[in-house]
Amino acid sequence: MIARRTTIKDVAEAAGVGVATVSRVLSGGSASAETRERVLDAATRLDYRPSALGRNLRQQRAGGIALLVPDITDTFYARLADGVLSCARSYREPVTIGVTGDDPEQEADLVGALLEQGIDRVIAVPSGDVETWSPALKAGLSVVFADRRIWDAGRLIDEIPAVIADDRAGVRTAVEYLLGLGHRRIAFLARHGQSQRVASFREAMGEHLDEELVAHARASRDSAYATAAGLLQRRTDLTAVLAGGNVLGEATVSAARELDLRIPRDLSLIMFDDVPWAELCSPPLTVIAQPAQDLGYRAAELTLRQGRRPRTIQLPTELIIRGSCGPRRPGSSGH
Amino acid sequence: MIARRTTIKDVAEAAGVGVATVSRVLSGGSASAETRERVLDAATRLDYRPSALGRNLRQQRAGGIALLVPDITDTFYARLADGVLSCARSYREPVTIGVTGDDPEQEADLVGALLEQGIDRVIAVPSGDVETWSPALKAGLSVVFADRRIWDAGRLIDEIPAVIADDRAGVRTAVEYLLGLGHRRIAFLARHGQSQRVASFREAMGEHLDEELVAHARASRDSAYATAAGLLQRRTDLTAVLAGGNVLGEATVSAARELDLRIPRDLSLIMFDDVPWAELCSPPLTVIAQPAQDLGYRAAELTLRQGRRPRTIQLPTELIIRGSCGPRRPGSSGH
DNA sequence: GTGAAAGCGCTAACAG
């Protein structure tokens, strides 16, 4: 026979008080020292664990927060998730994770599911745009974005709190580094939706910008590879690539190998996001490190901490120079 | 003003029926065709979403499942999680993720938190042993293990359903491959708790086993590196390493580089678990691939599907030969 | 086939 869970009523009885008193004591309300002691003692003796079920229904909201990421197998998002988890842990809040596959429709679906669950706080790396997120906001969801923000017809939505990396500085530093090495035909390999980074790239490249060297891939590994390979084959004159994320970087390395391009001799490469294998790659990859874990941690703080929340938090990036960039070889106009 | 959520009562009124009928219709119970139609129509018109909160309290259990992994930033567990998420998705069940850090105490904590939340189904990559998990079972938790099983004083607990990779075959294949290449001094770099793999290694090595070549690391990257470096320095006579996981493999590559050991010339390496960077590494790493995603998917199926559940599901591993193993160089007794 | 009503465990409003 399975013992029925101990409820607040049992504790009240055991302590010889009313249920309200137990509730108050346990949630830090006021009570006389003696009553408090009796209640606490009874609770301990009976090994009482308040049921979140009852509380949730009463409060009309489930505890905990949700995290929506495009892909949990991408190290970057995994580290971001780790940050969220680690912060949520200290608040003792459970975290429900959903994977959107970078698809606005799935994202909207998941938001719907959250609402149904009564979860009303969500941290998201958004894939959709205003159309996806306005309804969520209207439904009373408290949203914090991480890593990305959303746009409405070209206008940045900055009313929703967000924690993002300083893309602009990251891109600028990387581009300046490459320009300093003599590169001019520099490509940017972006994921669809990285409009911020693309814009920063255009800005940083200035007069050297060649619009044809800005390539867009979908979020999948396959699309990343196809796009990288296509770019490298189509434009044999390019001498450097800036990859907008670790999957794109990986794809570039693979494609370069396949085409027998040597890094950094034939091609310089800078990748967004520092991942463990960047050091193991040969040559070790020069990267723009992003504070992935911190992005998540801070977003969770914003979500969980009461009171005033700043609009947008921007965290610094850092160019880590390893071995994947070399000077443009004089006399060579490409690979 | 925020509109109150539509409840089952609203639907009942709109359809001119009782709440019980609405509940029945919506959960597929019996009702006359006409009533059903009226209810469904009203529900659609009012955009009714049943509240999980109410249902949960009534049923005395939260929907959804929990997933406990040692470390979500480890690609292997991330892929396993992805499998769980993907299966749970098709059942429309939310997934709460917890990170144990490979620490039985944290694990027990998390289990306690789950119980409090009313979540009674959990998939775990367990870190603890019977002491951690018996109480959970007693508390009515339905547990499925993934990737690992637990031991009680040396005895394997096989009463709890589990989905695991066929370690034994994996280790055997790898060891035979190395022996075939002429290696004799083969080390196994294990994480604490990988008793199954270690046992298989001992068995496969047979007479060639050198107990001092079995090294144990804790779960962290740092510990992995320290252990790998220590092993490589202490035993300059070893010619091959089998790493029990991708973090350990990474550590071995780093340590070998640091010590100026060339792979595969001075040292052959096989790593458990195929990860994207294994191919990018130079040389590309020979690995024992494990069906990480499938491990998670099947575990979720076991958890979510009603009825009979088999005890243990074992999934095959595969030796993927790339470039990190070479013949033992004749005349050399080590590096 | 259908409706009325009880009650899951908790918190908050209110009365004492």
Place this chain on the structure above:
DNA sequence: CTGTTAGCGCTTTCAC
């Protein structure tokens, strides 16, 4: 400071 009570939204007897 403390106890009584209502009620959150739902499912499930039970009676009709």
